[in-house]
Amino acid sequence: MFVICGCYSALEQGGEHNYTRFFSALCKLNYIKVAKNTETRSHIEDMSYPPPSRLARTSNTITGDESPSMEWDGTSDTCCNDNLEVPSQKAPTLESGDSDLDNDQDGMFQEDAESILSESGTETIKGYENVILREGEAITPPRQQSPPEERKPEETFRIHPDGKISEEEVREAMLEFVKAHCCYGSRPAKQMTITTILNVCALHYQLETFTETRSVSQDHEPLYTNSVDGPRNGVAPSPWQIDVEPDELFSNHTKSIEVPHTSTVRGCHICQSTGSVMCAYCNGTGQVLCILCGGTGMYTVGYTDTDGSYKTRLQMCYSCAASGRKICLSCGGSGKITCGTCEGRRRLRWYIRLTAQFENELSDYILQKTDLPDECIRDVGGVTVFEQTLPFVWPISCHPETEINENSLRIFNHHQNSWQDRRKLQQRQRLRAVPVNEANYTWKDVSTKFWVYGNERKVYSPDYPHQCCCGCTVL
Numbered sequence: 001m002f003v004i005c006g007c008y009s010a011l012e013q014g015g016e017h018n019y020t021r022f023f024s025a026l027c028k029l030n031y032i033k034v035a036k037n038t039e040t041r042s043h044i045e046d047m048s049y050p051p052p053s054r055l056a057r058t059s060n061t062i063t064g065d066e067s068p069s070m071e072w073d074g075t076s077d078t079c080c081n082d083n084l085e086v087p088s089q090k091a092p093t094l095e096s097g098d099s100d101l102d103n104d105q106d107g108m109f110q111e112d113a114e115s116i117l118s119e120s121g122t123e124t125i126k127g128y129e130n131v132i133l134r135e136g137e138a139i140t141p142p143r144q145q146s147p148p149e150e151r152k153p154e155e156t157f158r159i160h161p162d163g164k165i166s167e168e169e170v171r172e173a174m175l176e177f178v179k180a181h182c183c184y185g186s187r188p189a190k191q192m193t194i195t196t197i198l199n200v201c202a203l204h205y206q207l208e209t210f211t212e213t214r215s216v217s218q219d220h221e222p223l224y225t226n227s228v229d230g231p232r233n234g235v236a237p238s239p240w241q242i243d244v245e246p247d248e249l250f251s252n253h254t255k256s257i258e259v260p261h262t263s264t265v266r267g268c269h270i271c272q273s274t275g276s277v278m279c280a281y282c283n284g285t286g287q288v289l290c291i292l293c294g295g296t297g298m299y300t301v302g303y304t305d306t307d308g309s310y311k312t313r314l315q316m317c318y319s320c321a322a323s324g325r326k327i328c329l330s331c332g333g334s335g336k337i338t339c340g341t342c343e344g345r346r347r348l349r350w351y352i353r354l355t356a357q358f359e360n361e362l363s364d365y366i367l368q369k370t371d372l373p374d375e376c377i378r379d380v381g382g383v384t385v386f387e388q389t390l391p392f393v394w395p396i397s398c399h400p401e402t403e404i405n406e407n408s409l410r411i412f413n414h415h416q417n418s419w420q421d422r423r424k425l426q427q428r429q430r431l432r433a434v435p436v437n438e439a440n441y442t443w444k445d446v447s448t449k450f451w452v453y454g455n456e457r458k459v460y461s462p463d464y465p466h467q468c469c470c471g472c473t474v475l
């Protein structure tokens with residue numbers, strides 16, 4: 001690539017006539033593009049198709065704070081400076097009605113490759129100039145503001161049953177627990193004396209923040225249509241201006257869409273707009289070694305002579321007509337195969353792809369006042385006593401248990417200060433009451449306890465006295 005800087009100012013000295021002639025000549029050669037921006041119009045660039053490395057050259061610098069009023073200047077054509085008298089150039093973007101492809105006689109484009117490559121490969125989309133080829137970096141979302149405190153909805157907690165169960169129900173739960181463990185003996189469960197049952201209620205607080213991360217990348221596909229949605233159709237919306245609805249709230253998933261008005265047509269960079277690439281099987285020679293003769297054109301055959309002895313002799317290879325080579329079946333002898341990138345179309349439609357990644361962040365706190373491990377509470381059923389789903393929730397502040405209020409605020413602050421590179425779409429907080437019954441019992445000389453918890457009446461009994469009925473060791 002060559003860049004001529006300062007030519008504009010130099011030519012200005014020579015008057016408008018020289019200036020116009022100079023640009024006209026360069027434009028005819030299909031080599032240049034002149035930026036419309038008056039600040040940069042002195043830059044004349046070689047617009048030969050850039051190598052792929054150029055497409056992946058920089059990191060993404062788009063931010064959500066960019067002004068949504070950015071404007072596409074609508075003049076992507078070569079030599080678009082309105083003040084210049086220059087020959088009109090074929091635009092790289094094929095808008096509706098462009099009959100460029102209509103001349104296609106045999107499914108392949110007939111234009112000279114030079115004209116295809118002249119400019120189209122370097123057309124940039126305003127606001128997306130530095131988008132990299134594949135994986136894009138996350139784009140900072142617009143700043144979000146929490147709603148004012150006065151909009152806080154009323155906090156009411158549902159009355160819930162305490163979940164107290166009888167001695168029979170406790171024993172029944174224990175017998176079910178023993179039955180589920182094939183090595184456990186059932187005698188202690190049947191014979192134990194349940195002395196006391198302590199009924200408590202565990203509280204399980206959860207806060208979910210549903211977030212969205214957006215990134216943009218370039219993508220391409222073979223050009224099969226005769227019109228594309230290019231920048232002349234309108235200003236390409238910035239990444240955070242585009243509506244992308246999640247399929248389901250509070251569920252991790254990814255959606256990908258094409259950004260409107262970002263399509264451009266470029267010559268295929270893999271096959272250099274020829275529609276075919278070298279056959280890798282024959283290295284482009286169109287021929288492969290004959291397997292039968294190993295490329296020698298002859299092979300050895302054995303025979304029994306008239307005196308009964310076994311002898312060998314060389315024979316011309318019939319498979320390759322003694323040439324040692326055969327036509328490559330992969331390419332049919334041409335040495336070339338259809339380009340897989342453009343599927344032989346010679347041109348590609350490039351566009352900006354927007355990827356929205358939806359992620360749900362969950363934090364919780366369990367308030368449980370017995371020796372039952374807290375994590376037991378997380379996955380069992382209970383009663384939802386408070387639930388709130390809003391773009392931004394307020395932390396619980398009026399619950400009778402101060403620990404719930406304190407930890408709701410702690411988790412809320414953590415979510416508020418985290419994931420600054422994502423947009424927070426929705427929050428959901430929930431408080432569940434989970435029944436817990438602590439049963440103290442004696443059996444023979446053992447005096448211990450177990451817990452029946454959750455709507456499912458699960459049992460936690462780490463020191464059940466008869467964990468192995470057949471003498472084996474329970475690990």
Ligand SMILES: [Zn+2]
Nearest residue numbers: 290293317320
């Ligand atoms: Zn052969």
Ligand SMILES: [Zn+2]
Nearest residue numbers: 279282328331
């Ligand atoms: Zn081949």
Ligand SMILES: [Zn+2]
Nearest residue numbers: 268271339342
């Ligand atoms: Zn190609």
